[in-house]
Amino acid sequence: MKTNVNEAIAFSEKRHLAVPEEILLSVEKPARYIGNEVNAALKDVNSVDVLFCMCFPDVYEIGMSHLGIQILYDMFNRREDVYCDRVYSPWPDMDRVMREHHIPLFGVESQLPIKKFDFLGITLQYEMCYTNVLQILDLSGIPIYAKDRTEEDPIVVGGGPCSYNPEPLAPFFDFFYMGEGETRYYEIMDLYKEMRAAKKSREEILHAIAKVPGMYVPAFYEVEYYDEEHPAPDPLLDNTIRSFKPIYDDIPKKIRKEIVKDMSDTYYPNHPIVPYIKATQDKVTLEIQRGCIRGCRFCQAGMIYRPVRERSLKFLKENALELLTSTGHEEITLSSLSSSDYSHLEELVNYLIDTYKDQGVNISLPSLRIDAFSLDVMSKVQDIRKSSVTFAPEAGTQRLRNVINKGLTEEDIINGSGQAFDAGWTRVKLYFMLGLPTETVDDMEGIPILCNKIAARYYEIPKEKRNGRVQIVASSSFFVPKPFTPFQWVPMCTKEEFLDRARIVRHKFGEMLNSKSMKYNWHEADLTVLEGVLARGDRRVADVIVKAYEKGCIFDAWSEYYKNEVWMEAFDKCGVSIDFYNTRERSTDELLPWDFIDTGVSKRFLIREWEKAQRAEVTFNCRKQCSGCGVGSFEGGICVERKN
Amino acid sequence: MNVRIKFAKYGSLVYIGHLDVMRFFQKAMRRAGIPISYTGGYSPHQIMSFAQPLGLGMSSEGEYVDIQVYDTFSTEESVRRLNEVMTDGMRVLDYRELPEKAKGGMSVIAAADYMLWIDGREKFSAQAKQLWEDFLNKPEILATKESKKGETTLDIKPHILESQMEEDRLYLRVSTGSAINIKPDLVFRTFCEAYPDQLEYPGNKLRIHRIDLYADDENGGFISLNDMGTVVLEGGRS
Incomplete structure (x- = not known):
């Protein structure tokens, strides 16, 4: 028996952890809370001027899969005077013990209480994380309402797609960063450092930030509504916003989003953090382009991230090598809203396969259009017998696909699946939406009819050449109108209407000749209704979020934790009407809560698109023909390429 | 050729479970450039097997992983390369070639x-x-x-x-x-x-x-x- 223990190892001082050992060992996956991952920055908190904590308000494994945070984390930590740490939502088991033992929320690397940071940056990726934002603030000991914060509290900043309608969260944030983080954060750090050194107050600092392009300080903007005292000129506008204006003359009335003009001359996190526990995306991400040329009318990302900007092949090849070497990941994924539209896709994919396939590196290509090229690539990188091909027609008939401007035809789908079947695939997945504007029973029934045609195409293959039965899996989500899309004015379905539509689809599936080869799933309607209110809400919705949180709602995006009755009660108690936000038809004359934001895409264009949608007319993609959306004023990406 | 790597796990890494240690080493092999062998097929994986799992919360200076390599650096160089890509709480202590006839690996x-x-x-x-x-x-x-x-x-x-x-x-x-x-x-x-x-x-x-x-x-x-x-x-x- 050995008794000559290496005491330096056995009795090694553990890195100071904010949570005592016995608690860590009692919660699920303690590795969520210990930091110290591969490629983490791990700086000395005393050696910097600015402490920034970046937060993803969901569980660690999801937060660690997010590219945006990795970009900003890397960019901040390149500065010697800044230390960027990270924090994620403590899972309900940890949440409970932290409250029980009065342990304040901490950054995972420094283990320092969030309250000690200069900034807390929260990314808002989906509406269902809003109660988690309150959880983060509350566990940190930071007042939930920005107006109650003092000089001792961090400045709380929000960003990400949901900040394109920040209003339901406006009272909780000190400011929102509108647009892409790469452009203005250094300027804000410099400004903060200088003003702090000069002993300026929180108010003064926020005032200065409000003058930086792209920054929105909600407290400096005043909203007024039509009410009994100020009746609306038109009953359609009852209770809507009457005016929205800054309280100072020296801050902008409209806030214009920030974008990176040249995507090949900017920061890329090529030494991303590698978590110990398996993240949702356990791979390195290579963002090949930002924005999308398609202009699908339901898609917020397709509008707010305009114009499409590609990264150069050279940039991507160099970064792919660095990413794989620095992380040791065995998979690389190409990220974009529509990979097939990237001009050098074939060259890039072939390069990656030729270079890395022998090294056991897997290549994954989400959001690919199914055609001869993509099937050829897929057959090289995955096992045909185990994988499936995916389509997102979104609607069941060509008419409705024209309404939403989804440029995918029935012919594309049948031919694509046919080629896949001929190559050996037997599984097809399809994604649809129910509740789209102008949707009729024909459109709903069009979903099973389309699926049936795909199955029929499979059975055209001679029996001896088939690999058993075909499997068609169709899923539908319920449509939520989003700000800054041509559908931002449309009424959303009620929960009952959604479920009725799903039942019509399900019933029709049963009538199909190939029904035994087809499966149909639909999403939950409760969550969709809430998402609708949060997506198009205004400042009056904020109290409902607080109420729901106080009654125990967190992790609403996780159906096992979602408490619909509690939310409904919160709406009731706050006197906030769901119908006002969801099912009401908005006039295009209405001052919308998010109208003070300038995404570059003009309201004129959105109205034009909404009118074309009602006539089921399509609009060409940006590469084929400019549709004059207005984003050309940014002078970047495809808008510039077209001119040259 | 088969190689046995001895390592220590301590500090805050006592909170990392066995499956995650396996994943950690798979990635560490790539970062360190260890010429490890892969299985064939569509999803090739490293030929690697770990000794007796260590309970969550325990530290160790006697952990082992056996790997198959198609070439090798010296023990000294391999240990150096691996330690360069470890995090605080994980340390490679040795890297040794196993005799051809060594059977059963970790059994x-x-x-x-x-x-x-x-x-x-x-x-x-x-x-x-x-x-x-x-x-x-x-x-x-x-x-x-x-x-x-x-x-x-x-x-x-x-x-x-x-x-x-x-x-x-x-x-x-x-x-x-x-x-x-x-x-x-x-x-x-x-x-x-x-x-x-x-x-x-x-x-x-x-x-x-x-x-x-x-x-x-x-x-x-x-x-x-x-x-x-x-x-x-x-x-x-x-």
């Missing part, structure tokens, strides 16, 4: 050495040493093991192979492996529960450190897994 494990103590290196009670002797002298030591199938009772006396009680720590050698696997905390719990008036099980204040893992040797004794391999003085790669 050969027969025993493990541990050190147990109480957090803060508190001293055990004054009677602990004498009670421990008394404990070992019992005709049988029945321990209750909880498993998925329910509780089972087992005589662990033959599996406490060696021990040494000191004032602030207990060294233990116990049977370990796929056939019979005695956990050190089970031994200590059984010990404390045998003398309820004098001893109290320290619960989550008990600290456990694995010192080494052993296989049976030809002479009826034990051989450290590390001693089964030989140092690579000069690799094919440099």
